[in-house]
Amino acid sequence: PPPDPVEDPEKDRNEILDRIRGFNLKPREIRDYLNRFVIRQNEAKKVISVAICDHYNHVRLCLEDPDLREKEHAKQNILLLGPTGVGKTYLLRCVAKLIGVPFVKADATKFSETGYVGGDVDDLVRDLVRAANGDVELAQYGIVYVDEIDKIAGQTSSSGRDVSGRGVQINLLKLLEETEVNLHSQTDILGQMQAVMEMQRGGKSKPRTLNTRHILFIVSGAFDKLGENVQKRLHSSTVGFAATKANDPALNEEPLSFVETTDFIDYGFEPEFVGRLPVRVACHHLSPDDLEAILLESEGSVLKQYQTEFAGYDVSFSLQSDAVKT
Numbered sequence: 468p469p470p471d472p473v474e475d476p477e478k479d480r481n482e483i484l485d486r487i488r489g490f491n492l493k494p495r496e497i498r499d500y501l502n503r504f505v506i507r508q509n510e511a512k513k514v515i516s517v518a519i520c521d522h523y524n525h526v527r528l529c530l531e532d533p534d535l536r537e538k539e540h541a542k543q544n545i546l547l548l549g550p551t552g553v554g555k556t557y558l559l560r561c562v563a564k565l566i567g568v569p570f571v572k573a574d575a576t577k578f579s580e581t582g583y584v585g586g587d588v589d590d591l592v593r594d595l596v597r598a599a600n601g602d603v604e605l606a607q608y609g610i611v612y613v614d615e616i617d618k619i620a621g622q623t624s625s626s627g628r629d630v631s632g633r634g635v636q637i638n639l640l641k642l643l644e645e646t647e648v649n650l651h652s653q654t655d656i657l658g659q660m661q662a663v664m665e666m667q668r669g670g671k672s673k674p675r676t677l678n679t680r681h682i683l684f685i686v687s688g689a690f691d692k693l694g695e696n697v698q699k700r701l702h703s704s705t706v707g708f709a710a711t712k713a714n715d716p717a718l719n720e721e722p723l724s725f726v727e728t729t730d731f732i733d734y735g736f737e738p739e740f741v742g743r744l745p746v747r748v749a750c751h752h753l754s755p756d757d758l759e760a761i762l763l764e765s766e767g768s769v770l771k772q773y774q775t776e777f778a779g780y781d782v783s784f785s786l787q788s789d790a791v792k793t
Contacts, residue, residue, distance in 0.1 A: 480602060480605060482567075483567040483568065483605060484604070484605065486566065486567050487523065487526060487527070487530075487566070487567075487568065487608050488527060488530050488531075489527070490523040490524060490526070490527045490566075492519075492520060492523075492565075492566075493520065494513070494516040494517045494519075494520050495516070497512075497515075497516035497519055497520065497562065497565065498512045498513060498516045500561065500565050501515075501516070501558060501561055501562070503765070503766045504557065504561050504765055504766050504767050505554045505557055505558050505561065505765070506554070506753075506757050506760045506761045506764065506765055507554075507751065507753065507757050507760075508553065508554055508558065508750050508751065510724075510748055510749070510751075511547065511549075511555075511558065511748045511749070511750050512558070514545075514746060514748040515545065515558060515559075515562065515748070518543040518545050518746045519543075519562055519566070519683070521543045522542065522543045522683050523566065523608075525540060526608060526681045529681070536680070541745060542643070542644065542680075542683070542684075542743075543683070543745065543746050544643050544683065544684045544685065544686075544743055544744050544745065544746065545683075545684075545685040545686070545744065545746045545747070545748070546616075546685075546686055546687070546741075546744040546746065546747040546748075547685065547686070547687035547688075547747075547748060547749075547750060548687070548688065548689075548690050548693070548723045548726065548747070548748070548749040548750065549687070549689065549723065549749055549750030549751065550689050550750075550752055551689055552753070553750045553751065553752065553753055554750065555614075555687045555750055556572060556612065556614065556687075557767075559572075559610065559612050559685055562610070563609075563610050568605075568608050568609045568610055569595050569598040569599040569605060569606055569608075569609035569610070570598065570609060570610045570612065571591065571594045571595050571598050571609070571610075571611055571612065572612045572613075572614060573590075573591055573594070573611075573612075573613055573614070574613070574614050574615045574618075575613050575614065575615050575616045575618055575619045575635065575686070575688075576615050576618045576619070578590075578619075578635045578638075579634070579635065587638075587652060588635065588638045588639050588642060589642070589648045589649065589652065590652065591611050591613070591642065592606075592611070592642065592648040592650075592677055592679060592682070593648070593650055593652065595609045595611060595682065596650060596677065603650070603674045603677050606677060606682075607677055607678060607679075607680075607681050607682060608681050608682070609682055609683075610682070610683045610684075610685065611642075611682055611683070611684050611685070612685045612686075612687070613639075613684070613685070613686045613687075614686075614687050614688070615687075615688055615689075616686040616687060616688040617688030617689060617690045617691075617693070617734075618688070619632050619635045619636060620632065620734050620735030620736055621633055621735030621736070632735070633737060636736065636737045636740040637737065637740075639740065640737075640739055640740060640743060641679075642679050642682075642684065643679075643684050643740075643743040643744070644679075644743060645678065645679055645680045646678070646679055647676040647677070647678055648676060648677050648678075648679060649675065649676055650674070650675055650676060650677060651675065686744065690723060690726075690734070692734070693722075693723065693726060693730060693731075693734050694722035694723050695722070696730055696733065696734065697722045697723065697725050697726050697727075697730055698722050700730065701725060720752075721749060721751050721752070723749035724749045724751075726747070726749070728741055728742075755792070759788075759791050759792060762791050763788075763791060770786060770791075
């Protein structure tokens with residue numbers, strides 16, 4: 468038999484970097500790709516596709532013209548709203564896979580302001596480097612996804628100290644825009660020892676910091692109570708243009724689609740933090756028909772995985788539509 472193909476990490480790395488330097492995807496192409504895997508969430512697909520194209524087109528232009536890097540640019544960081552299980556994480560994993568960039572996911576609740584009790588927000592960037600197999604140059608173009616962001620909306624502990632609310636928001640601010648992150652944390656003794664040993668050997672030292680300028684940050688949360696606040700705000704307006712919106716049936720079904728900046732601030736978020744997330748879109752609840760389509764039509768369907776697994780035992784697996792509906 469022919470020998471197994473030998474993986475070439477350097478070749479794969481260069482292919483990904485070349486793809487980023489020559490990024491030419493259109494929003495329609497990204498949306499069509501997502502349609503293959505994610506059912507419904509059409510508005511989210513459109514918004515994410517445009518934001519991804521804007522971000523990586525700017526990265527490509529900065530690589531072509533270094534002078535452009537010094538000019539002001541509002542990064543297209545994304546805020547996703549919606550209940551659990553509607554496909555938020557899956558959407559972003561599919562996007563990262565299409566582009567080929569490193570992708571990391573974390574829950575906002577594991578971070579604290581100081582990093583001594585809980586994690587340090589800079590660990591997000593360090594995890595991105597690990598996802599890129601230690602390649603700092605590749606990691607600086609990755610995607611960081613922070614879930615459960617609604618859980619850090621101005622929370623306080625029983626002692627009255629803010630352990631995971633406003634302080635974490637302030638720390639995230641610098642990452643969302645641009646800052647240099649030390650790749651060896653103060654608690655990473657092993658990493659610091661390895662860096663010292665490399666310097667003593669006189670070898671080529673690896674970069675000790677990573678700039679977050681080209682990292683795309685995406686945050687999401689269920690925002691359960693926020694929908695109720697939006698309904699109260701709009702229903703209290705009975706005159707002017709808001710009166711028509713308050714009578715919209717969609718307000719009762721998907722109130723997060725009508726959320727505004729002031730709603731986030733009233734919810735407990737810092738104005739500066741909300742301002743660093745200019746792209747906002749809500750994901751909608753899934754109906755029984757949507758769940759049926761996920762099983763029968765999406766390329767990542769669990770049923771198709773079952774068919775592949777049964778085929779490994781020469782067993783043909785099929786399922787009637789009535790069984791799926793029940």
